[in-house]
Amino acid sequence: MHALDVQKVSHWFGANRVLWDVNLQVAAGQIVAMVGPSGCGKSTLLRAILGTHPPREGVILADGIRIDGPTRHVGIVYQDYALYDFLTARKNVAFGPMLDETNPAFRLFRFPAWRRLRRRHLAEATALLEKVGLERAADRYPSEMSGGMRQRVAIAQALVMRPKILLLDEPFGALDEATREELQLMILSLAEENRLARQAGGQPPHTILLVTHELNEALYVAERVIGLSQFHEDGARGATIVYDKASPVFRPDQAKDVEALHKQREELRAAVFDPENLKKHDRYVTFWKDHADKR
């Protein structure tokens, strides 16, 4: 069963066809980047997967569970962080477990049990903040943190829920270059955790779909890159996935192989961003076929 299964999804607003026959399967533990021209429908697809704007046609499943509204199975990290201003970093991270594992009646009427559970949630939040390098800022409010720190908190806030799939919506778009690189390394360290879990015969813990407009970032951070575009033979019907290939896999401690990235970036540019290249879109959609051939 796939962690994410997008089946024949189409969406339109009046006469404006946005998505057409989008099919996407993401296996558990994959880190996938999605790129595409501005206005091609990346956000529409992301909102459909998140459940806030269900598609007009098609089905979306997260680990077999049909998505028809926002749910704890699909996590989200936004570009604007969307942290809760009234909570410290630690409490922001512990907010999810509180909402997920308790309800207002429990917190009000079973106060001693709630206090015990709360201690556990806060300890879990502290551990996650240490993992993202923010242990010293745990008691700061979002307004007292830099953009990079806030984004780390937002990622920890999403990871603590262990969602079936985590959506990152241009998460590093508002950050400076140095911070962006630090956070890219953080995503690579999550990929490394997946690799180690696979090696140990376990279930990889992180399945991520990253939406970005930076091609280098997509190729560097993800192990698979998909391109959503309206520049294909049936473009009038809406955007669909026109590119789906594996990308070079880097480890956090490994230097970036610019040559390898450059070659695939040019291919990606031609396949996804070139309005003159109205190709048959299955030509570049070869990830699962290549995967099967490798096996």
Next chain:
Amino acid sequence: MIREPIQLRTRVILGIASVCLLLVAYGWLSHRQHRANPKDTTVPGLRQFVQGWGRLVHADAAGHVWIIEDARATYGRLLAGLVCGVALATLVGMAMGCFAAAEAFFHPPLSLLAKIPPTAMLAVYFVLVGTEMKMYVAMISLGIFPTLAQAIHQAAKKDVSDHAICKAYTLGASHFEAIWNVVFRQILPRILENVRLQVGPAMVFLIAAEWAVSDVGFGYRLRIQSRLLNMNVVYTYLVILAATGFAMDGALSYVRRKCCPWFGQ
């Protein structure tokens, strides 16, 4: 230069100077009036004030201590009216900010009510609920309700992003938790700030109502004593009302700082 900052010391000295200037101007005015008419009560001197304070704290012929009776009546009405008004406005404002149907339902009547001066509605409350406590509570709570509900509505709608609400659902929140744990907590400082702004109007509505129909309370005493030109009592009551406003404002500001330290100054 415009907006050039000044030192704290200068700020404090200027503040004290303005109050001193006010007191000196009053003293000069009082002295001038008493030179022209030694029995003048319109701008009382210190001795007349002391006499007035004696009347406030000692029982009159009927055995009533004015200051205690008036304070008890006025503060009771003010507190009850404010609590009811704030509770109602918070409930309706939050509902309007969270649910489009509630917004569509409440927006037209609220817009209309906000345009009617609450003191002009006195006759309506008088007819509908009589002259007892209920009338004062109705006057204050319905007086502050439209403005406060509209402010809370705007805060709930604009100060809480769709992303924050959507994320709460992805963290496992129910609808109630999204409203209570996210929207309400995010706008709590705005609610407290707006309540602070409504304390002044609430006192205006109450004093106006007491002035018109009451037989006890600050508004009633101001009406009677101003007719008798006992300005030593009138000015004293005005100072008490100002002190009440300051105290309530300070208390709400303290609550805001304690409950919402993240909101800053």
